Structure formats: C-alpha cells, structure tokens
Amino acid sequence: MTEEPREKIIICRCNDVTKEEIEALIDRGITDIEEIKRLLRIGMGPCQGRTCLPLVMGILARKTGKKQEGIPLPATRVPVRPVMMGVLAGEMGDDDEE
Amino acid sequence: MKSEAKTVIIGGGIIGLSIAYNLAKLGESDIVVLEKGYLGNGSTFRCGTGIRQQFGDEANIRMMKRSVELWKGLKEELGYDVEFTQSGYLFLIYSEEELEAFNNNVRLQNRFGVPSRIITPEEAKEIVPPLNTDGVIAAAWNHTDGKANPFKAVFAYANAAKRLGVEIYEYTEAKDIKVEDGKIKAVVTNRGEIRTGRVINAANAWAPLINKMAGVPIKIPIEPYKHQSVKTEPIKPGQIEPMVISFKHGGVYMTQEANQGGVIGGYGLKYGPTYDITPTYDFLRGVSYRFAQIIPALKYVNIIRVWGGFYAETPDHNAAIGRINEIDEFYIAAGFSGHGFMLAPVVGEALAELIVDGKTDKPLDFYDPYRFERGELRGQALQMG
Numbered sequence: 001m002t003e004e005p006r007e008k009i010i011i012c013r014c015n016d017v018t019k020e021e022i023e024a025l026i027d028r029g030i031t032d033i034e035e036i037k038r039l040l041r042i043g044m045g046p047c048q049g050r051t052c053l054p055l056v057m058g059i060l061a062r063k064t065g066k067k068q069e070g071i072p073l074p075a076t077r078v079p080v081r082p083v084m085m086g087v088l089a090g091e092m093g094d095d096d097e098e
Numbered sequence: 099m100k101s102e103a104k105t106v107i108i109g110g111g112i113i114g115l116s117i118a119y120n121l122a123k124l125g126e127s128d129i130v131v132l133e134k135g136y137l138g139n140g141s142t143f144r145c146g147t148g149i150r151q152q153f154g155d156e157a158n159i160r161m162m163k164r165s166v167e168l169w170k171g172l173k174e175e176l177g178y179d180v181e182f183t184q185s186g187y188l189f190l191i192y193s194e195e196e197l198e199a200f201n202n203n204v205r206l207q208n209r210f211g212v213p214s215r216i217i218t219p220e221e222a223k224e225i226v227p228p229l230n231t232d233g234v235i236a237a238a239w240n241h242t243d244g245k246a247n248p249f250k251a252v253f254a255y256a257n258a259a260k261r262l263g264v265e266i267y268e269y270t271e272a273k274d275i276k277v278e279d280g281k282i283k284a285v286v287t288n289r290g291e292i293r294t295g296r297v298i299n300a301a302n303a304w305a306p307l308i309n310k311m312a313g314v315p316i317k318i319p320i321e322p323y324k325h326q327s328v329k330t331e332p333i334k335p336g337q338i339e340p341m342v343i344s345f346k347h348g349g350v351y352m353t354q355e356a357n358q359g360g361v362i363g364g365y366g367l368k369y370g371p372t373y374d375i376t377p378t379y380d381f382l383r384g385v386s387y388r389f390a391q392i393i394p395a396l397k398y399v400n401i402i403r404v405w406g407g408f409y410a411e412t413p414d415h416n417a418a419i420g421r422i423n424e425i426d427e428f429y430i431a432a433g434f435s436g437h438g439f440m441l442a443p444v445v446g447e448a449l450a451e452l453i454v455d456g457k458t459d460k461p462l463d464f465y466d467p468y469r470f471e472r473g474e475l476r477g478q479a480l481q482m483g
C-alpha cells in the first residue's frame with residue numbers, strides 16, 4: 001500500500017481535521033489537548049471524540065515525548081449520543097412556559 | 099517564571115488577554131498574565147458567541163458601538179481570523195408593551211449611530227426563513243450586530259500580546275496578594291512569587307476571591323450563576339444567520355455558527371450562586387422545547403453537545419471596571435454577566451487608556467466599582483446570550 005500524502009490523512013471525521021493540521025499546531029507550541037480541541041474542533045462533532053481523540057493523544061504523545069497515560073482526557077459532554085430536539089421537547093406542554 | 103513584573107493580570111479569559119494586549123500596544127512593558135487553567139477555560143470558551151449593540155442604555159450602546167468597530171478590524175490588527183461576521187441580531191416582539199420598550203431602545207441606539215430598526219414579521223421571515231412567526235407582531239433588527247469565534251479570539255489576543263512581549267503563564271494560580279500600607283508588593287502563585295506594584299483583577303466569576311486576597315475594602319457583589327448552552331449537528335448554511343432572541347420564551351437565543359453550521363444557543367434558566375457547572379436534563383428539555391417553538395424544523399435536528407458555564411453577575415448585570423482607590427494600582431474588570439465576550443475589545447482599550455493616560459473617552463464611569471457600595475445601581479442591562 002502506498003502512503004497517503006500527510007495532508008490527506010483525516011484524523012477527525014466529523015469535522016474533517018487532518019493529521020497535518022494537528023501536527024502544525026503542536027509545532028507552534030500548543031500542546032494542551034483542551035486547546036487543540038477548541039482550535040481544530042476535534043472531539044466536538046457528533047461522535048464526541050470516540051474516533052479521533054485516541055489518535056490525537058497518540059500524535060501528541062509521540063511529538064511531545066509525554067506518556068499517553070499522562071495526558072489528561074478532554075471533557076466529554078452529554079448527550080453521549082446525539083438526541084433529536086423533538087424527542088426532548090415532546091414531553092413538555094405549554095404549562096412549562098415561564 | 100519571572101520573579102518580578104510591572105503589571106500582573108489575574109485571569110486568562112478574553113478580558114484579561116484584551117487588557118494585556120492593549121496595555122502592551124500603548125507601550126507598557128513587563129506584563130504578566132496568570133491563568134489557573136488553560137486560556138479561556140473560564141466563561142469565555144463556554145459563551146454563546148453573540149456580539150450586539152442593541153442595549154437599552156447609553157453607556158452599553160456607546161461601548162458596544164466602539165467594540166464592534168474593533169471587532170471588525172481584529173483579524174487585521176491581531177493577525178489571526180477571529181471569524182467575526184456581521185450577521186445581525188433579531189429580537190422577536192410579541193406584545194404592545196414589548197414593542198414600546200423596543201421602540202424606545204431603537205430610538206436611543208439610533209441616536210448613537212447604531213442602525214437598528216423595527217421590522218415586520220414578514221421581513222423577519224425573509225431574514226430567517228424557517229422562523230415561526232405565530233404571535234410575532236414585529237421584530238427589532240440590527241444588521242451590524244454579529245458573532246465571532248471565542249476559541250480563535252482568545253488565541254488571537256494571546257498571540258498578539260506575546261508578540262508585544264507579554265508573558266502568559268497557564269496552570270498558574272494566584273493564591274495570595276501581599277499588600278503593605280495600601281501598596282501592592284507581590285502576587286503569590288502555586289509556582290512561586292512575583293514581586294509587582296500593579297494587579298488587574300480579570301478573574302470574572304472568581305473576582306471576589308481575588309479581591310479578598312488583596313483586602314479590597316469595598317463591597318463588589320459578583321456572584322457565579324450556572325448558565326447552559328447547546329449545539330446541534332450542522333444544518334444547511336444560511337438558515338439562522340443572525341442571533342434570534344425571544345424574551346417571551348424565557349430569554350431564548352440561538353444562531354447558526356458561521357463556519358460550522360451547527361445551531362448554538364440557550365435560554366435564561368440559571369442556577370446558583372454556584373461553582374458547579376454540570377449540565378442538567380431540565381435545561382436540555384427546556385431549550386429543545388423553546389427552540390422548537392421558534393424554529394419548528396429544529397425538532398428534527400440532533401443536539402450533539404450541552405455544556406455549562408458562568409455568568410458572573412452583579413445586581414444590575416453590568417460589570418465592575420476601574421481603579422480601587424484604597425490600594426494603589428489595583429484595578430478590576432469583572433462581573434460581565436452575559437455580555438463580556440462582546441465587550442472585551444473595548445474594555446481592554448478603555449482600561450489600558452485609563453491606566454496609561456489616566457483618562458479615557460469611553461464611558462467607564464458607568465461601570466464604577468463603587469456604585470454598589472453607594473447603593474446606586476444602573477438600569478438592568480439587557481440580558482441574554
């Protein structure tokens with residue numbers, strides 16, 4: 001198998017973030033996973049980071065020489081799986097209105 | 099870490115960073131910013147992204163008029179795209195009383211050069227096609243309001259400040275402030291002590307703790323309240339461009355993120371005072387119900403995240419900005435409630451002018467930290483977002 005050009009390697013499939021973008025940010029000195037997350041929006045898509053975060057942690061560990069276990073995981077947010085608004089709104093009646 | 103600095107700013111949110119950048123821009127050197135977590139982790143990264151000039155009082159209108167001028171130029175000035183777009187703010191009006199209040203606000207805004215106006219429900223629907231206009235009798239609209247990306251704004255200010263020589267220390271918490279005979283001597287941190295003669299309290303929700311460390315003798319009532327926000331999966335671009343607001347539906351606000359396409363927003367449900375920001379199921383239900391009332395098609399859109407953050411509230415929802423006279427060179431800019439993100443560019447500019455030139459042409463008196471002590475509150479700032 002031939003290797004894909006680096007800029008084509010997608011790490012975050014929800015928000016189309018490439019490996020190159022992540023490495024460029026780390027090279028600029030941004031090595032806090034919470035900051036990488038916010039600047040590139042990894043882990044902020046519908047999958048909530050299930051696909052990309054382990055990969056990003058790996059890149060970060062390799063590039064900074066830190067142990068992967070030593071890198072704190074970013075906050076995960078509810079709902080763990082996407083929920084349709086109508087489902088949540090459905091139970092409420094007009095009497096809930098302020 | 100430095101052991102000595104001319105100025106120590108406590109708080110690495112958008113306000114502290116804007117002050118740091120503006121001080122350096124006016125030629126001040128030897129500035130340090132202390133942030134106990136990562137930059138922006140306080141309220142700034144949790145905000146609703148909205149930027150508006152539609153306020154009901156002269157001071158906030160004038161401040162925000164200037165702030166929007168600055169927002170427009172930030173990409174050039176800071177050398178980083180903060181994704182500011184002037185996609186407008188649309189307030190939905192459902193009753194004659196509301197209409198009268200908005201008419202008065204619009205008149206005042208127009209006097210200070212903000213081009214807001216009252217429009218018909220049909221015009222509102224042209225601006226936001228999927229809008230439910232049932233019961234809407236009019237709307238207040240200003241096309242020069244907008245939104246920006248808080249993550250990028252924080253980094254833009256931080257990087258520009260660093261280029262001007264500001265040192266920013268993350269994961270560095272101010273633990274104590276040494277004051278002798280009304281003069282600041284040092285800030286004690288978890289990483290050592292910094293000798294300094296000037297401290298700026300930009301810790302927003304935590305500002306009372308910083309005041310206490312320095313022994314600020316006046317009462318500045320700032321309290322942390324939990325507010326929440328949601329974000330949906332991306333929808334087709336251009337559906338909800340402006341920030342759409344309805345006070346009738348409990349202060350609900352929503353907009354479509356400029357570059358991402360997801361809808362972001364919340365409503366006035368609040369908890370506190372508390373330092374707990376765990377999201378609640380009640381909010382998720384309440385916000386979904388309200389969003390679906392205003393844009394029925396949102397019923398079929400998935401929520402992908404919800405988060406909590408602080409409104410650092412004062413009794414009149416206006417911040418405390420200025421000098422504390424009893425302690426030489428102690429300043430505060432905190433208590434920004436639901437509108438600190440939008441004010442950050444002008445607050446940084448105004449406070450830096452006050453510190454360096456001793457005066458500013460911006461109406462900072464309005465935010466006088468001593469007004470609470472005198473029992474002289476301002477009119478309630480329009481609150482949401």
Ligand SMILES: Cc1cc2nc3c(=O)[nH]c(=O)nc-3n(C[C@H](O)[C@H](O)[C@H](O)COP(=O)(O)OP(=O)(O)OC[C@H]3O[C@@H](n4cnc5c(N)ncnc54)[C@H](O)[C@@H]3O)c2cc1C
Binds near residue numbers: 109136406407
């Ligand atoms: C849900 C929600 C929606 C919002 N929507 C909008 C909106 O649409 N538009 C708008 O303009 N505003 C909005 N806001 C308000 C806005 O987020 C805030 O007013 C603004 O971010 C305040 O910025 P700041 O820099 O003062 O505070 P923060 O960002 O909270 O920064 C203060 C910093 O001080 C640090 N700190 C505290 N104590 C110490 C210490 N001892 N040592 C070192 N560091 C310390 C904290 O870690 C924090 O990072 C919203 C807020 C919330 C919660």
